[in-house]
Amino acid sequence: MDFKLFFFIVAISFQQCLSVVIKVENLPEQCDYSQCPKWNKNDINVHLVAHTHDDVGWLKTVEQYYYGLRNDIQRAGVQYILDTMIEELIRNKERRFIYVEIAFFWKWWQEQDEDQRMIVRELVRTGQLEFINGGWSMPDEAATHYNSLIDQSTWGLRQLNDTFGNCGHPKVTWQIDPFGHSREMANLYAQMGYDALFFARQDYQDREHRMANRTLEHVWQGSDDLGIVGDIFTGMMFSGYGPIEFNWDITNGPEDAVVDNPDSEEYNVPDKIRRFVEKAKYFGNFYATNHFMFPMGTDFQYTDAHTWFKNLDKLIKAVNGAGQGVRAFYSTPSCYAHALYESNRTWTTKTDDFFPYASDEHAYWTGYFTSRPAIKRMERMGNNLLQACKQLDVLADNNGRYEMNITRMREAMGVMQHHDAVTGTEKQHVAFNYAKMLDAAMTQCRHVINESYRKLFPSQTEQHQFCPYLNISSCPATEMGESRMIHLYNPLGHRLVNRTIRLPVKDGYYYQIRNQYGNTIPSVLVPIPEFVRKIPGRISVANKELVFRVPIMESLGITTMYMDVTEKKQPYSAVEIEGEKFNGNEGIRIQMQDGLIVEFDSNGTISTMIRNDQSISISNEFRFYRGADIGRHSGAYIFRPSEQKTFPVNRKKMEATLYIDRKFGIVQQVHQQFDSYVGQIIRMDEKTDYVEFDFVVGPIPVNDKIGKEIITRYSTNLENDETFYTDANGRQMLRRRWNYRPSWKYEIQEPVSGNYYPVNSRIAIRDVGKSLQMTIMTDRSQGGSLSPEQINGSIDLMVHRRLLHDDYFGVGEPLNEPGVDGHGLVIRGRHLLLLDQVEQAAVKHRPLAQEMFMEPIISFTPFQSSTIMNNRNYMGLKKQLPPNVHLLTLEQWHSKRYLLRLEHFYQRFEHPEMSKPVTVSLRHLFNSFEIIAVEELTLGANQPISTLKNRLHYRYIRPLDDERQQQSMSIESDPIIVGENFDIQLVPMQIRTFLIDIKRN
Template identity: 25%
Template sequence: MGIGNCDSSNSRLNQVINSTMRSSRWLRCRPFSNRFLIVSLLAIAFGLYCCYYNVSTTSFSKQGNNNANERVIALKHIRAPESVKMEQCPVVRESVAEVDTVSVFPTFEFQPNWLRTKEFWDRSFEERYEKTKNDSRRPKLKVIVVPHSHNDPGWLKTFEQYFETKTKNIINNIVMKLNQYPNMTFIWTEISFLNAWWERSHPVKQKALKKLVREGRLEITTGGWVMPDEACTHIYSLIDQFIEGHVWVKANLGVTPKIGWSIDPFGHGATVPYLLDQSGLEGAIIQRIHYAWKQWFAQRQIEEFHWMPGFSSTKPSLVVHNQPFDIYSIKSTCGPHPAICLSFDFRKIPGEYSEYTAKHEDITEHNLHSKSKTLMEEYDRIGTLTKHNVVLVPLGDDFRYEYGIEFDAQYVNYMKMFTYINQHKDLFNAEVTFGTPIDYFNAVKDRSANIPTLRGDFFVYSDIFSEGKPAYWSGYYTTRPYIKIVARQFEHQLRTAEILFTLVSNYLRQSNKHMFESSERKLEKYYEQLISARRNLGLFQHHDAITGTSRASVMYDYGTKLFTSLYHCIRLQEAAITTLMIPDSKLHTQSILQSELEWETYGKQPKKLQVSIVDKKTIVLFNPLAERRTEVITLRSNTTNVRVYDTYNKNYVKYQITPNIHVQENGKFAISDVNFDISFVAQLNAFSIVTYKLEEYTNHTQHCTVFCNNCTEQKGDSEKPNNFVIKKMMPGNIQLENNIMKLLVDRNTGFLRQIYRKDIRKKNIVDIQFGAYQSAQRHSGAYLFMPDYDPPEKDVLGPYSKGNNQDENVIIVSGPVSTEITTMYLPFLVHTLRIYNVDDPALSHGIYVENIVDFENPPKNRDTEFYMRLQTNIQNGDTPEFYTDQNGFQYQRRVKVDKLGIEANYYPITTMAWIQDSETRLTLLTNHAQGAAAFEPGRLEVMLDRRTLYDDFRGIGEGVVDNKPTVFTNWLLLEPINERAKADANSRVSRHFNERRFNTDTAPIYELPSRTADFLSRSLNYPVNTYIVDTSEVGDVEVKSNQEFLENFPPGIHVLSLRTITDEVLEQFPSSSCFMILHRPGVSCDIQDGMPKPTASFTSNSKFIGLNINDIASVSLTGLKTYGNLTSLANITLNPMEVKTYRVRF
């Protein structure tokens, strides 16, 4: 045995010697010989390689020592344009990483032997610990204990209730006790709470807190307005709440956040790390990931990684740290054994009894050694989960440290042990201190050179620590869809208000006209409400808000806040547009413009205002997208005698008159003779305001034809002729068609069965079905989704169906603009399919799907998980795969894990999902967050609503029974895949090879939505804003026909926001600068559609109309760091998928 080892060693030694000799021969070469030239080229290449990666090296610096790191970020940012792909349809490749979650996750053992013990720490981990603890080569154990208090801005109580009863006292204690204990530290994450405390605190306390921050003893982590959810949030809202928090921190505390702290969201995705990296943060800490991932990382001693986005990009500077155990409470953070960790929670409040008070034992001279030894053994065990032997130990829990005596108890007891351990290096060989996350990352940087890369995400999250068996947190993707939809609609209205405020207020200021002074002052008054709206939207991104996982009373409080701010945003829009479009400045203070949607109260759907035609009625439209669009605008009217005039192009436009139908007591459908819908085709340029007029005109050719077996026309005047032709439906299945496609609809159900694409002569089965899973009682709730597998899926429509006479509940309405079919299972479901007869490549290719769902009052439809299912003949694999968006920003391939049930194969979507094979793709676009699955081949399924009678034992203590009538809107696209385009893309990528991008030429093409899907998704989430000119109080009013704001802006660039920056001196007042946040969405070139290829190039002719730009600077995503000044918009460049922020001063 020994001889074999010796021979092996000699052999290796000889290999090294021979290799060295060969290398030396290469170096002994004549000048300008071939050998010399080759060596020189290799040396130059190696030097460039080292230079680049030296610039890209992650650096963790203490707050205040930022210059070097900012130079690094600036260099990286300046270099980016070298590799910018400016083609109209550039190839985007998948990122390459050492760990791919999609590939690794299905290989796990999901029912390991340790499951019932709830601890992955088994004999193998203990043996590794025993082996390494005496290894003299191993770095000394370094432990950083981080006191923290997790403060939810709403959960069991409202934001205000928590602040008054808990959080106010916690922050007061931080200020007082950290001054009392000079070597204690703390962190704070939720800026929404910190702002509430700041506004109510004495300047002396404010200065004391700033001093702690400046010293680095109180670290501001993440710095967002909240700790956001990562599954249900949309990119606009995520960025907006980060900006609101970061700007507040910089303005009030004078620092920039360095480390992210995201310990409570229920699963983690790649978007938030990307945004934090773009914001200049250096590290991030995550907590809740699947129990099998916890074990896998621990086995491989991986607790840090660079998280790559799904698309090819340079390696992020941000380092992500995964906390190795279940949750962030002291019970689970001091080591792998919760029973031991409980005894190291020294909180003892009179009258309070819990599992940790039962084990409470203060540190005394009698137990100091034994307790220190036990604690260090646990810390040592954590250390063996990494190679660097640095340990981060959070010390806190929900709303901890609200009592000063807890601060005292935790500090005094831990300091006794820390002092003893640090003084007895012969016994422990460790260093233990209080610290903050930046201390941890600095220590890791000093010891760890090679941090691996990871791509993918950590959805679906599953815990086992509650019951000792897997529980999948996929229910909250869908829970309370009504408020999820309201939040997205509010996001749209806030974004529109931001854009209009920035453009109009600066236009008024630069015009320098006396007549605009009152208008300018009026807009300034709205700015305070705009700030409040930003903060209310930010508050709702909290991981117990947009998820729907707070108590019903708290959700109602969130909803009323959203409605209040939504109202203010619409009033701001009306005032801004009035100022621009009404030439008579004396009328600018009047409420002349009114939004055509009326938002009455939370819990109800918005209503359309009825347009009363008296001679002429003026309609004003605003396009909030920076791209030209064609839209069908629908208004509510009291007459059918009307036509629509485009005042800018000076022509009459295509329109139709559609009946309003309601159900009578006898069950028959009545066509109203006083309410009608006018739908007309409008064309709008980027960021433009246009005016249309409704004129009285009699022309029945624009009236729709109604096909219905159960309809009558309701007439107040029996002498009056019918407004609409009503026909009986012909026998057999129903067909709807336009010039692009033909839909086959089942006559008995009213649901889609088949789509035939006439332009490519291809037929596909697309069978829409509705059903529900029976909830597993007490295992399915606000957070968890768990179906009861014993009974079959529920036929929820059966009780609402007319059986063989269901076609009596089917209505077809056909007109020159659109054709639609509506089927009713009243009051539970009203389902509508609509296709457009419009010469537009987007509208004509899409199928508009609307579902109005009403669960009625409980106990009806109890324990119901209601879905819409699309069953197709698309061959997406025997082990099905599909694609989901992530936060409306990037896209992720999902592969069914056969070992797991449907609850573990449901994934979050926020804007879209699709299935595809080599020939066809089916895409479903949505306007809110919900769960989606592809559990069987050819199937795409989305959850619509959920009612669970019982709690799922994850904290809120109640079921979800506050369902509200909800309108779901979707686009459905069936698109052919161009295989030749894919082949061409593979050849093109070699011509755009970039060696800095981790050999991405070998990576697969990154699957992206088609141009049509990308455009319709934005149109769905950011619809045209419609306003009615009310002249009832002021008489005839002149209205401009058109106002445009952009010229030669590239349509391939999406303007995420134009966000006015608050004045540095005058709080609550606007400055003349804004953050212009741009996103270049990636689109697939493999899908055949008629959409033009969007350019992403700014030119010297790109400008804001009527506005002069004084200066423009490239800044970090949240605007805290300036990278450099630009001479004009023409200098802006973005790679596909990239998001960048520019500070523009008008």
Template identity: 40%
Template sequence: MVHNVLILPVIVFLIATVTGVPAGNAGGYNVGCVKCHALDKNKINIHLIPHSHDDVGWVKTVDEYFYGVNSGQVSVSLIITSVVEALKRNPNRRFIQVETAFFHKWWEENEDLREDFKYLVDNGQIEMVNGAWSMNDEACVNYQSTIDQFTWGLRKIEEMVGKCGRPRVGWQIDPFGHSREQASILSQMGFDAMLFARMDHDDKDKRIQNGDLNFLWKGSANIDDSIIFGSCFPNSLYNEPDWFCWDINCGDDQIVDNPHSPIYNLEEKVKKFATVLQNFSTYYPEENKNILVTMGGDFQYQAAGYNFGNMDKLIKGFQTFDTEFNLIYSTPSCYIKAVNDARPNLSLKTDDFFPYSDRNNAFWAGYFTSRPTIKRFERTGHNILQATKQMYALSSSFSDDGKLTELKEAMGVLQHHDAITGTEQQHVTSDYVRMLTKAIKESEEPLGEIISEFLESDVKMDLSSCLLSNMSICSTSQNNDKFVVAVYNPLAWKTTHYIRLPVKGGSYQINGPDGTEVYDLIETLFSFNYVKIKNEKPSSIELVFAARDIPPFGFKIYHIQRTKKVKITNKTRVSKVTSFEMDLVTNLIKSVTLNGVSINVSQNFHFYQSNDGYSDASEVASGAYIFRPLRDEPLVLENATIIKQFSGKLIEEVHQKWKNEYADVYQSIRWYKNENYLEFDWIVGNIDLDKVGFGKEFISRFNIDNFDNKDTFYTDSNGRELIERVKNNRPTYSYNSSQEPVASNYYPVTSRIVIKDEKKNLEVAILTDRSQGGTSLDKGQLELMVHRRLVFDDNRGVAESLDEYEFDGGLYARGSHYLVFGPIKNTDKDKQSTAAKERILAQKKLLQPWVGLAPTNFTFEQLKHKMKLSYGALTAELPENVNILTFEPWVNGSYLLRLEHIMEKDDDNVLSMPAKISNLKDIFKNITVTEMTETTLAAHLTRTELSERGKYSWIMINNSFSTTNARTVINADEQITLNPMEIRTFILKTEKKSNSANGRNSCFISFGILFLVLYLF
């Protein structure tokens, strides 16, 4: 048996080498590759977490922060380099690396330090946490973009540092409130925990009182395995305790441990730190033996030796002078393992952490709406990214995603909690816009060629989307009498999309695969005469036509030709059109009829005057972060007029204008015939700050007559599940609602807000096209904040008032609200529920067809002889409750596929049932799936790997459970079941079938090679 004893250590070494797991950590314990220092069971173990919080843009741009230029020499590049050098000097030290966007930039520019960094990861000294491209916001983001940017960040980490770099902990320390969907996403990615710093001060006070800073969080009301460990730091935020900041930009005293020095202060520092820890220890139950203490802050560790040198001394000082606390370098994973081993009883949270207030009168609900135009541009970027990823994946010519990289990374940056939130400085916003615009153009460059491939044509089309069409600008449609419109549907079911194009007027011939299309010509809602772009002029006319029944994952091509000039005439007064009725006294909407149901509803614009922070000496002002109205009731805009009315072949719409001195306000109330919603297309801009002398925060308010929602309304969580809200109420703590009765009831609305009258069996929903703050403050009332322009800064760090300018004037914002209503419960079980209609419409608006335009010299007859005019990539459309969330090129020729069930379990009698897909192998016409591996949500961990690794089990008060989901690998021809709200992720290996055009080319090439061979021999 001696040979077995000799072989065993070799086997252990080989296993450690192959898996990247250190072979051991004497006196401590390991979590994956992270080496944890030994705990002292007789003391309270203090887990010091060295970290640097590095915003991916805020008061400086991404590059300014990375390189250290422009108003302050903060350099993220220097931070990472400095940390590497400091950790190499002492193997006991630990550090966590968070923002992948910065780390990837550092990795690309520091080739000589890559091996050092990877060694520190493999040696357990650096733990990669969070892993997303940026530390995303949780209020304004859509779940699809959150999943995307985690997926990309985690993939890049593994490519750079290997499997030991796989994060296991969500580190969401700075977002301004936390969403339930974020917890669900992290759980579905296989993460062990979510740690954060910001929690409403009343909520935190109660949790401290009850010892509940550690808890369990159920992220989904529909998915059983969605519980994750949550923990809020005992510090006020994520910084080190007061008096213990040793970064080069801090002013706290260094520790002097030389007892012979006249300024020796080690023992004094230990006592002062122990006082802090004794206070923290009262926040937890008596049996708690582990406390996490963050040691770092914004852009710290540029000279990491200062921080680590002082912490080295502090740790040794506690070993000498203190008997109550055991200080150790630690990481989040080490802390979580220690807490789990202690088997605490934890409470369960089932709602979210909105709105966040850091003190009295200070509700961070303004950023739900701040900078509305970049919020909309981010949604546009998301839409284009999903469509381009699919087209690249379906193409046999562009399987490489190189041109998609820039757009993936720009979208990852836009999710940052000081980007999409609108809480960055103006020049940073401009840089985000520059970044995203450039990336969109890069990703769209090959689309004309890709589409030609699918349509079996050699016609080259220089297709691009019209990013300025919201200002009635599109060079291709305005400057060409003949042009091609390609419409691609990124949904898994066919859809009809109404194309609106700025044109120069006249009459038009529109031909497509289904023949000649009818159209409407409509005057634009607004002149856009404030726009000043070189060589661009807004049009006064829009051409509208319906691209009907676009195939799932497919195209239709339309040829448009201008024929002659036609003068447009519009009536200016109207009472009733087919779907809605106007009040001719107020000129506001009066009633709406959709799907055989009628409601009396009015809608108007109001604005809140913004508190300056000095009126009541509270020093809390409305700013980029905080919403604080001066009065509880907003001022109503009067003098609405009806300026245009149109009833055409496809649409009915009424144009309104509000004559007032506060802002330019216009709106089109629009019904696309046969659709089940009413669109409110609004423009609010050039808000005047001089009138009344305060900032102004504009809302659109809807009132439904005789409607009792009993102070209850519902808002979505990042575009997915609805969460119940009750006016002036929090489910888990109490607060003084009289302090801020409006702002304290504002919640983030990223896709829809809903009220229900149970007695009438009626629900009313407003869907949005971007994040906005919303609430219901009275019976039958819904309001959404659409735009804000402010005078004062709210003193939360951005150091700039939210005063957006564009083209030498106040910013104009344009957007859409979609009104949907109907029965809460259908008596006819065969009819689609109102909730199902809302969800399907939300997906259609989030993932609208990509519309690309290109000029052409061909007539329609010539064009249809040169290419097919339609194509669908799926063998059949999927059920309406199933969405292909992701289909994109992945690594080594593979593909990433996500399928999601878009309904909640109580949404619909039929569509809320589990969805079954019988055969993934043949879902695509030109792609055969040969092998598939199921992964966790972010595709960085297979289900088998997660099962082998395991997830923690926890003790919930009165219950014990495990959060492991050990689904095994399935075959491509097996039936796949999706339960309500479930997302399943697969990596596919495939064989591509050539399109006929490519097949012909391949045939010609083969014959050519054969001829050449015969000739040579």
């Protein structure tokens, strides 16, 4: 059937359209590069990309954006965009459109009847509608962890794969709005099989440098460890992601319509052609080929797609008929990437990242690394719970019974990765909505965990109680003066040893901890500091914490302990610790594991750390920046202090109290009160070799009408040559240098904010003389740097912000969180400080970072002291994984099929042993089932691994050594899976994804 006739019929009658679609639905797929528009090598070829950028929450909530509510805030309704876009694609087969945010598309798809779905499938099959990126949201790249990044991409890609098959596989990714770009994100996208990555935000100095050198497009080498497997072609849009001058959107399009009737007095085609040709030739000054991509659309545009497409049709016809050496056509980012590939040129490369991002000399987008610290922590806890929920669902063989519960959590976490969600750059009412959504999903996930326990332990009939407010030392299950069974699930593939547990309890009772065999475990009671007890919203009768160690938690294991509560003292009741005030006369020395010594001065301030007879001076204090209130303000996005220095928090002398358990050594801690709004517990467990800093900050006082940004500073006498290291999304460690950019000669206007970087997991400095490394690990994403007052030897981490002015980048309100009581947000957080020899740092820090990220899930059930104890322990793995291998994913995928990801989580050259390749046998990995078939997939789990060989490999200058190329070739040529035990090999930083079939034992 002639396509023109087909589309004419469709435009005339919706019912007739349906019948035509049925007739043509068996046409061969035309969604590969062969369907891309034809171009002329002698002309300037302008790829017009019709698109909409639909934030999954920002100024309005997800639901408000989708349904078009609260238009007094912003005129936007995603359902209407998708409705009218589909109608307009039907009208003309030359038209194309791309869509990105699957959270919105999937919501719309579920509301469509089968007739409409058939139309959409046909548009996808013929390449008119193309999905780009395909993640659940367009994720942030600074405040996100790689586990959640992979999950949100995987979930979006699965919906597309299940619905559209091969044509639902996005070929390129489109990160047009995130505020800076991560090297690890490029690495992950390459392993997902994308051919190219395009984005619109880059540092203004970097952009100007690349425009002058025509290197806006290049190959980004995303990994030093994986070679070409981690490389991805990358393109920057120097004019942003909005329309290039021409904007016909019905809501905010300033452009006059194209009047192509020469008899009309408003005839304006010559002017349109002139402006378009001038713009195309202007682009030629900055790009390396005669292909340019013009994005035609922006935030929430195409609500009335007819206005856009009608004018684009006329513009294309006019330009192509003008004979001025410029061709225009509907295209997509993937077709543009393919055209650049076919140009067969050699591209430059990049190996660093795109942080920090500055849009002008006073606008460094580094504040959002810390903005809304409470929701950043909640997101981190959400991922922890989701992984445990998915794992236990598989181990208990729930067989899809609770798929809807898990899906709700998957989708909530997918939304949280959005670049206006976890970033903290949304309006306050949207932040409340995100928290509400995530909390409801976490409740669903806890239900799955409860039911999985019942399946694993059939004799258990009790409902599990969870304590989501343990972070503020509140837990009704442990505060009622009743005995409880304590259930701990370890979601790691490695055994945990001597893990310390703290449970809030109330006075008037005696407490005893026993293991599953009835043996008593040493425990102590320590007071909860007043600054914790007074956290707004804390509903608790507990004034003490019961502290004990769990000797062993097996890999993917459930450990059961017993808390006996009695009104009479028992022989092994918990020992109560009394506080000792520092009196200014003498300090203390505390010995910890592996010979680490920590000293405090007579005022209760940490002063010295000693490792292997090497002593360093160290101090810790809280300080603040004053947010700029003139010109460019500090706000949700921007960090801009009014002065390039900090001010001390404490207005009075710090008060410190020492608590030491001299019998068991479980508790060695100092409580510090800095001011009315900052308190801290410093803990040193003799079974660990790190120092824990547990702090409470807020509400930040603003009675003086000055917004404040609170940092905690760790100062030493180490000489780090103005160099420090931060993680990329919890994986690679990247080298940073004060006032330096690897890609261009950096001119600094804001010395403090221009040196801040995202810290998702850890930040470190290394002494050039003593070979010592100090590392600080974080419990959420934060901004970090060296101290401007002490560039050598110090680490600053921003932990909280409260500001009184908007930064004028769209939010329209200051970052002034009200908190529970309306007087300002109070947050509680943790840092771990480690001091090690550089060569030993990696072997300790990477496992510890995983332990901090994937904490045990604790729940409680009733227990009578007289009840006979049952062994309710469980071990999911036959034996723990090798020490350099992490179980990243275990979840039911489709009926009777499961998704498994394993990763080697060390980098090359980090450690002589841990950085070696490692072999894992999959068949007998788990206790409750045997793996009987394995299919390897790409990282996004939507294509066979073999498709990676079909990626577009762009020619580029190879500045790195031959060893890197040798490494990458070995990854591609090694056997995928060998032997009857399904042996696989993992090399440093490699993640492998498998779809497995199992047989239950």
